[in-house]
Amino acid sequence: xxxxxxxxxxxxxDETELAPGGEAHLKRYGPGSSDEEFEGYLFHRMNPKGVxxxxxxxxNGCGKxxxxxxxxxxxxxxxxxxxxxxxxxxxxxxxxxxxxxxxxLDQ
Amino acid sequence: MSEVSAxxxxxxxGRTRVxxxxxxxMITLRGDLDSARVKAAVKDATGLDVPGQRQVVTGxxxxxxxxxxxxxxxVVAHDQAPGTVAAMAQALADEFATVANVSDARALFRVxxxxxxxxxxxxxxxxxxxxxxxxxxxxxxxxxxxxxAIWLSGDDELSLICFRSVAKYVFGILELSAADGAEVxxx
Numbered sequence: 001x002x003x004x005x006x007x008x009x010x011x012x013x014d015e016t017e018l019a020p021g022g023e024a025h026l027k028r029y030g031p032g033s034s035d036e037e038f039e040g041y042l043f044h045r046m047n048p049k050g051v052x053x054x055x056x057x058x059x060n061g062c063g064k065x066x067x068x069x070x071x072x073x074x075x076x077x078x079x080x081x082x083x084x085x086x087x088x089x090x091x092x093x094x095x096x097x098x099x100x101x102x103x104x105l106d107q
Numbered sequence: 108m109s110e111v112s113a114x115x116x117x118x119x120x121g122r123t124r125v126x127x128x129x130x131x132x133m134i135t136l137r138g139d140l141d142s143a144r145v146k147a148a149v150k151d152a153t154g155l156d157v158p159g160q161r162q163v164v165t166g167x168x169x170x171x172x173x174x175x176x177x178x179x180x181x182v183v184a185h186d187q188a189p190g191t192v193a194a195m196a197q198a199l200a201d202e203f204a205t206v207a208n209v210s211d212a213r214a215l216f217r218v219x220x221x222x223x224x225x226x227x228x229x230x231x232x233x234x235x236x237x238x239x240x241x242x243x244x245x246x247x248x249x250x251x252x253x254x255x256a257i258w259l260s261g262d263d264e265l266s267l268i269c270f271r272s273v274a275k276y277v278f279g280i281l282e283l284s285a286a287d288g289a290e291v292x293x294x
Contacts (some may be wrong), residue, residue: 011163
């Protein structure tokens with residue numbers, strides 16, 4: 001069972017209170033982008049086995065979106081943080097590197 | 108405004124009593140909760156301060172609950188709601204804020220008795236043990252399959268708010284969970 005702390009209301013929210021929103025920090029190429037960019041956005045995700053950045057919504061709670069850094073292999077949660085963040089903040093990267101010294105953002 | 112509540116005050120008697128709370132005035136305020144004008148409007152309407160994160164404050168004839176970082180729920184008497192909404196909307200006319208009367212969109216339930224916490228805890232993914240969940244906290248969560256908000260309204264009494272459209276479902280699961288003989292005795 002996945003339990004994430006909602007940074008908006010401070011609740012340790014059970015997975016069943018949350019709605020998943022897919023990968024975080026994506027650049028969404030749309031009209032006006034090149035075919036390669038759009039194809040990359042749609043089909044060529046890294047999808048690593050391990051550290052993921054994800055969007056979640058506290059749907060049965062405060063209703064707010066937030067972001068989470070977690071390991072999809074071990075279900076370990078490194079941090080949850082504000083959705084108003086264009087890239088992972090330093091304290092989140094530090095939390096990941098503390099447990100995954102070999103990990104890099106652009107793996 | 109509706110003249111009857113969702114289940115017209117239905118009651119399930121037993122060692123744990125489940126009761127539909129009847130007509131209650133509920134007002135949603137959305138806006139910047141740090142704004143001085145929002146704080147003043149809440150104070151003028153209810154005599155209460157804006158509560159902190161996940162807190163609910165109760166006065167003589169009103170309650171104010173923190174629902175999300177930009178949302179409050181104000182509970183007043185049913186016949187007071189339209190007047191309170193009008194007064195607050197006028198006070199916040201120039202503020203980026205919305206005041207809405209949601210009395211008829213919601214249903215209120217009260218679960219009371221020595222095993223009231225347990226009856227609700229069976230339905231929600233929340234630690235309702237007295238050490239973790241005390242008076243003055245407003246917890247929005249899931250009750251079986253529907254969203255709900257829970258707070259402690261007495262020593263052995265919990266109050267719940269859910270959408271009116273699912274009131275019968277919520278009454279049904281509460282009645283089943285609170286049935287005599289269904290106590291677990293873990294709290």
